[in-house]
Amino acid sequence: MIPEIGEFALIIAFFLSVVLALVPMYGASTANDMWMSYAKPLAMGQFLFVIISFVCLGYAFSQDDFSVVYVAQHSNSQMPIQFKLSAIWGGHEGSLLLWALILTGWTFAVSRFSKALPLDMLARVLSVMGIVATGFISFLLITSSPFARYLPRFPADGADLNPLLQDFGLIVHPPMLYMGYVGFSVAFAFAIAALLSGRMDAAWARWARPWTNIAWAFLGMGITLGSWWAYYELGWGGWWFWDPVENASLMPWLVGTALVHSLAATEKRGVFKSWTLLLAIFAFSLSLLGTFLVRSGVLTSVHAFASDPERGFFILMLLAVTMGGSLTLYALKAPNVKSESSFSWLSREVLLLVNNVFLTVMAITVLLGTLYPLLIDALGQGKISVGPPYFNAVFVPIMCTMALAMGVSIAVRWRETTLQSVLNKLWKPAVLSILIGLGFPFIYGNGFDARVFLGISVGLWIISTVGTEFIGKFRNTQSITNRLRQLPLSYYGMMVAHVGVAVTAIGITLVTSYSEERDMSMHKGDTVEIAGYQFTFQGTHVVKGANYMADQATIEVVEDGQPVATLRPEKRRYNVKNAMMTEADIDASLFRDLYVALGEPLEQGAWAVRMHYKPYVRWLWLGGILMALGGLLTVADKRYRQSSPNQEARHA
Amino acid sequence: MPRVLLFVPLLLFMILAGFLWKGLSIDPRELPSALIDKPFPEFSLASLQQPDRILTKQDFLGQPVIVNVWATWCPSCRQEHEQLLVIDQTGEIPIIGLNYKDERDLALQWLQQLGNPYQFNIFDEQGMLGLDLGVYGAPETYLLDAQGIVRHRYVGVLTAQDWQELKLMIKGWDSVKN
Numbered sequence: 001m002i003p004e005i006g007e008f009a010l011i012i013a014f015f016l017s018v019v020l021a022l023v024p025m026y027g028a029s030t031a032n033d034m035w036m037s038y039a040k041p042l043a044m045g046q047f048l049f050v051i052i053s054f055v056c057l058g059y060a061f062s063q064d065d066f067s068v069v070y071v072a073q074h075s076n077s078q079m080p081i082q083f084k085l086s087a088i089w090g091g092h093e094g095s096l097l098l099w100a101l102i103l104t105g106w107t108f109a110v111s112r113f114s115k116a117l118p119l120d121m122l123a124r125v126l127s128v129m130g131i132v133a134t135g136f137i138s139f140l141l142i143t144s145s146p147f148a149r150y151l152p153r154f155p156a157d158g159a160d161l162n163p164l165l166q167d168f169g170l171i172v173h174p175p176m177l178y179m180g181y182v183g184f185s186v187a188f189a190f191a192i193a194a195l196l197s198g199r200m201d202a203a204w205a206r207w208a209r210p211w212t213n214i215a216w217a218f219l220g221m222g223i224t225l226g227s228w229w230a231y232y233e234l235g236w237g238g239w240w241f242w243d244p245v246e247n248a249s250l251m252p253w254l255v256g257t258a259l260v261h262s263l264a265a266t267e268k269r270g271v272f273k274s275w276t277l278l279l280a281i282f283a284f285s286l287s288l289l290g291t292f293l294v295r296s297g298v299l300t301s302v303h304a305f306a307s308d309p310e311r312g313f314f315i316l317m318l319l320a321v322t323m324g325g326s327l328t329l330y331a332l333k334a335p336n337v338k339s340e341s342s343f344s345w346l347s348r349e350v351l352l353l354v355n356n357v358f359l360t361v362m363a364i365t366v367l368l369g370t371l372y373p374l375l376i377d378a379l380g381q382g383k384i385s386v387g388p389p390y391f392n393a394v395f396v397p398i399m400c401t402m403a404l405a406m407g408v409s410i411a412v413r414w415r416e417t418t419l420q421s422v423l424n425k426l427w428k429p430a431v432l433s434i435l436i437g438l439g440f441p442f443i444y445g446n447g448f449d450a451r452v453f454l455g456i457s458v459g460l461w462i463i464s465t466v467g468t469e470f471i472g473k474f475r476n477t478q479s480i481t482n483r484l485r486q487l488p489l490s491y492y493g494m495m496v497a498h499v500g501v502a503v504t505a506i507g508i509t510l511v512t513s514y515s516e517e518r519d520m521s522m523h524k525g526d527t528v529e530i531a532g533y534q535f536t537f538q539g540t541h542v543v544k545g546a547n548y549m550a551d552q553a554t555i556e557v558v559e560d561g562q563p564v565a566t567l568r569p570e571k572r573r574y575n576v577k578n579a580m581m582t583e584a585d586i587d588a589s590l591f592r593d594l595y596v597a598l599g600e601p602l603e604q605g606a607w608a609v610r611m612h613y614k615p616y617v618r619w620l621w622l623g624g625i626l627m628a629l630g631g632l633l634t635v636a637d638k639r640y641r642q643s644s645p646n647q648e649a650r651h652a
Numbered sequence: 653m654p655r656v657l658l659f660v661p662l663l664l665f666m667i668l669a670g671f672l673w674k675g676l677s678i679d680p681r682e683l684p685s686a687l688i689d690k691p692f693p694e695f696s697l698a699s700l701q702q703p704d705r706i707l708t709k710q711d712f713l714g715q716p717v718i719v720n721v722w723a724t725w726c727p728s729c730r731q732e733h734e735q736l737l738v739i740d741q742t743g744e745i746p747i748i749g750l751n752y753k754d755e756r757d758l759a760l761q762w763l764q765q766l767g768n769p770y771q772f773n774i775f776d777e778q779g780m781l782g783l784d785l786g787v788y789g790a791p792e793t794y795l796l797d798a799q800g801i802v803r804h805r806y807v808g809v810l811t812a813q814d815w816q817e818l819k820l821m822i823k824g825w826d827s828v829k830n
Contacts, residue, residue: 241725274658278661281661282661285665292672316669316672316673319669319672320669323665323669324662324665324666324669327661327662327665328662330658330661330662331655331658331659331661331662334658335655335658371668371671388725389753389779519761519764519765599765599766600766600767608765610765
């Protein structure tokens, strides 16, 4: 009964989204206030019924209702309750339902928190989001209903969730990532509304900006969590694999980063409008493309969800309608959008343009690398291989150049700056970062290392230019606390996010250059030394989990005679699927991780044990967190909470 | 800006959509290779385990073999490894490894830790043999007959089901001979 209610609620949500897609949009084009005012209640109703549907599916999981096909395939009565619930998005149908839930949630949020928005703008934005919701809910209903039943005979127990997914990572990573993906639909809807109404001024940018920054922050957080999850769960210490599914999330993030910056220029100076619109369209389109790549089975990947061509076809149609439609609209209407001011060759505008070009090139690089196998195949044949060597070769130089531009952009003002003033500000950070970059590999490592020099210098360059600029703000001020309070939150957000980039860059450099690892066959009592730490294997014993049995090893780690940690990695066998899982154990700290994973049992009670020493690996995720935090800080800025769009807040 | 330029994004998208459309009708796991029914390319590369031994095509002619392209940077290869060990244990067909764009130390460690299902490994550090073969990622698996003719290609992780298929194919050749 409950699953049928879920299905029924989804059907009602579908009809509400159809009405939302049509009525307020028509109202806006005919200036009919009553029709436009339907947008808000429809957005609320749509969200409500998708919530009901989602709760019904959650109920079916918590009650072990294995007559529901989706539950039987992704759950098992022995699974702990938190994994039963997160198994809702452990497969295709449920992830789509989560997609729909988040999409309607964003729509509802826009309808609630846009008091400053004129009615026609709000009606258009919500209608565009209604169009997207119509597409996705019909996709759910037609090809991938999570409520289909096994009747009359259903299995006594479920097939269990993939053990890789039975982890805290599954609980948080997908929702966070989807918040980002789907969040870009708001920026997309704002862009379409701007094209339709021909209104694209500083006020428009100020409405669109907070939504874009929030979505961008969530997406960044989702990617960071995914990387951290892969690191500890896959059991071999890697944190990024250039896997098609990872790339699918990286592309919208890169374009989203460009969009965040381009919107800043549009809001402050009224420039790059047409470009901002295009980026908004592309950020969301790439989210859809990511969904297509993952769901259609066009590319093979470690994430390998069940895929089928019918679903791929449906998403391709969705993509064709949203992207084809919006790009046509763009081509026809963009000439109406004019830039409002001019700028010289050395100005923040130009540096933001440089940033945009680099980020777009990176996104295209990832897109090509990801799609290359597909393109070549569709053309009949091909002879080029793509893997991490390709991505690393292209990414590292672009990243370094962009980091240099980041430092310069901080010191440059809007409109125009003299070369002399920029040089005055920048020579100290430049000398400082080069010197420390040169010295670091001698002190920390054992001898010069070009990679470390580059990474450290680039990271310090960003931090020191941000620091110099920040200190410069206090030059002619009496009260430091007053000045601290005067600076807008969006300024703090920008600094935090830029420092985040530097922290990630330093983390990547050091962990790739100074990691050490050993694979050893170890008997009870054996000791191995890695990077000054002695790892002693104390043997294994059997432990029993809720739905698995495991051999758990005990490994004592000692440094200079002082005990540092006791690590307990496990080799688990999950009962239902009879699948083996390596559960690594990690002693984490800010400057180094000690990472131990169990390999295979060998003769006479010995085990293959893999031990890693990973310096500064936490920095890479810490940087990701800082970037997301920066994005959120800018949104908290008070100028986005002003009710009247006429008051220009002039900070920079 | 000329108005025509504004249509460029739309045009690019339409081209992309065309490719995606085509991609849907292709099974990504069974891409026909340009080399199907053609001889395996000639090569002369060092062995992974014995750097001073030079391997050529002559080293595996005379019997059907599987050539498996792998690398330590490839997470799917790790997933596939179990299945290769299973195939090796049946002793029905030798597996030749093609270690692709990899680092020797890492690759040797891998074999030591996960077990070695390969008769020997061709060390293709520059990816030149991979280029001749038309490899575009790892893992990939090629089935060769006794004359060294490429008969089949699998892209992605080789599954237990693929192995059943492969066995049937090899049995088919045997029955033709008898």
